[in-house]
Amino acid sequence: MSIDTARGILGDATLAELEAGLRGSVVRPGDAEYDQARAVWNGAHDKHPAVIVRCAGTADVIRAVEFARSQDLLVAVRGGAHSIAGFSTCDDGIVIDLSPMKGAVVDPARRRVVAQAGMTWGDLDHETQAFGLAVTGGLVSTTGIAGFTLGGGVGWLLRRHGLASDNLTAAEVVTADGRVVRAGPDEHPELFWALRGGGGNFGVVTSLEYQLHPVGPQVLAGLIVYPLEEARQVVTGWRALIGDAPDDLTTLVNLTTAPPLPFLPEEVHGTRVVAVLGMYAGDPAAGEAAVGPLRTLGTPIADVMGPMPYTAMQSLLDPLWAAGAPTYFTSAFIEPSDAAIDALLRRHLTTPTPFSELHLHQLGGAFARVPAEATAFSQREASVLCNVIARSPDRVGFDTHVAWARGAREEIARHGHGAMYVNFTGDAAEDKVRASYPDAVYERLVSVKDTYDPTNLFRLNQNIRPSAPV
CATH class of the missing domain: 3.30.465.10 (Uridine Diphospho-n-acetylenolpyruvylglucosamine Reductase; domain 3)
Structure with missing residues (x-):
């Protein structure tokens, strides 16, 4: 079967020649596994590549790159397929799929x-x-x-x-x-x-x-959930704590909607809450003194902060972030001033779906001590990274949800220097890329x-x- 692309036609013989040079495999439109192979984590993107090359090793990647160049194909590179902006796939081009390469x-x-x-x-x-x-x-x-x-x-x-x-x-x-x-x-x-x-x-x-x-195998980690009416004191209290926090402690504030999890009372399911998550990377016993103040920011609805395997903390959020839901991220490096907190809390009250959230990632520590010129990642001065997330079970009305996230980001970013974190950017906008690097x-x-x-x-x-x- 020949395949039309934006640049021309890929014939059966051409694709057969490509596959003959691979240790991996080629997936074409019409193949039984095509729909599964083209799917990515973010359900906002439904693309139809002309060919997917499942690479078994570096030699296959070389072959795929040479083929893309010879056929003038648009190239998408896929690892875990979590690209928020949908860069893991494309229409009419080639997907170089690295997911079989797990050594x-x-x-x-x-x-x-x-x-x-x-x-x-x-x-x-x-x-x-x-x-x-x-x-x-x-x-x-x-x-x-x-x-x-x-x-x-x-x-x-x-x-x-x-x-x-x-x-x-x-x-x-x-x-x-x-x-x-x-x-x-x-x-x-x-x-x-x-x-x-x-x-x-x-x-x-x-x-x-x-x-x-x-690291580990046991760490002190987890989350503490507070009611919406205490959100301001929780966020401002967290702001006061992070300036003196030890480097072993990394925290995150999540302005979210309570999911139906067993450790949360049923009456709060579906209501807006504020959660403080964190992990102490050193000895769990020594971490109690560092984590303790997080428990006094308000009146906890639930406190599931305690010793656990490092791998458990790494996968703690997985059930809430399964593949398939349309998702949009946007971000800003900010300073959590009173005005910034006001903006965050206002936007929290208008989240368009129960799955939409605002995250405040604590920065500093080792992150801030890397010289700005040492790597291309040079946004080291801000104390907080804000991630604004629009997420929905389906695509119905998703454009409206994205508009909410963009509006929230625009307001919150006024309390920083305009830069985004490129991994938390749902758009491929040149001006946003320029603004993210000095x-x-x-x-x-x-x-x-x-x-x-x-x-x-x-x-x-x-x-x-x-x-x-x-």
Whole structure:
């Protein structure tokens, strides 16, 4: 069966030749597994690629990149398929699917792991926790490691060990011309710098090497839920605490609607609440003193903060973030002034669905001590990252929900410097990308793009345009 694309026709013989050069497989429209293969986590995106290449290894990625270039196809790169903006898929182009690539080698003596880019954080935590080691991972364990890391990587170890990208020590990359390069401090150092915060602009990252740290297996973690009428005192009390919090403690405030969870009284199900989540990365016994003040911010509806396996905290939110629901994120680095808190609480009262939320991520600690010039992720000064989430069970009225999130972000961002976190950006808007990097950083990213992807083959991302794309 021939397949029409925006650029031409892919014939059966052409696709057969592609598949013959792979260890993995090709999925075409009309194949029994096509609909499952094209689905992504975010149900807001329903795309129909011309071909999906399920890569078994780096050689398959090289072949897929060469094929995309030869056929002038739009390229989407998929790891965990959690891209909020839908970059994991496309219409009429090629999806380079890395999800079969799940190998990992842990070196406990050096505290390093080399992980293939198809792994999720649940996969990687399983491997590293066998040795009592971890690196900053996602807040939902089904998130892929690669896209998360390339955009920065905010998680429960952020204040103790920095972003995931801060702990990236090397990466294997297939560039737009089909070369395989190893980027690290001593090899392709500019590319290595750009990969730590510049997103998927520069090639297909096929494996990532991380510095690991002793974590767990038990940590002090969980959440405390407070009623809506105490939201202001909870948020302002949290603001007062985070300035003196030890680096081992990373917290998050969630302005949300109470889900029907067994530890919550039935009468609060479906009502607006404020939850304080956190994890103490050190000795759980020592963490009680740090966590204790979080329990006194108001009158708790529920307190499920206590010792638990690190992997349990990493997957605690998974049931609330299953695949398929249309979802939109937008974000702003802010300072939680009284006016900012007023704006947040107003927007909380107008959330369009019970699944829409506003998150306040505590920053600082190790995250803030990384020199701004060390990585492409250079937004290190703000004390809080606000993530505005619109989420719905289906697409009906979803545009209205997105408009709510954008409006909330616009109001809240006035209390910061306008920058977004690229992993929490639901739009592929050039002005938002420019605003997320200081001018000098952006120009340096353009220079790296010029070197490794001058034709902008990899443009399904928060795109750094080359100087003069062909």
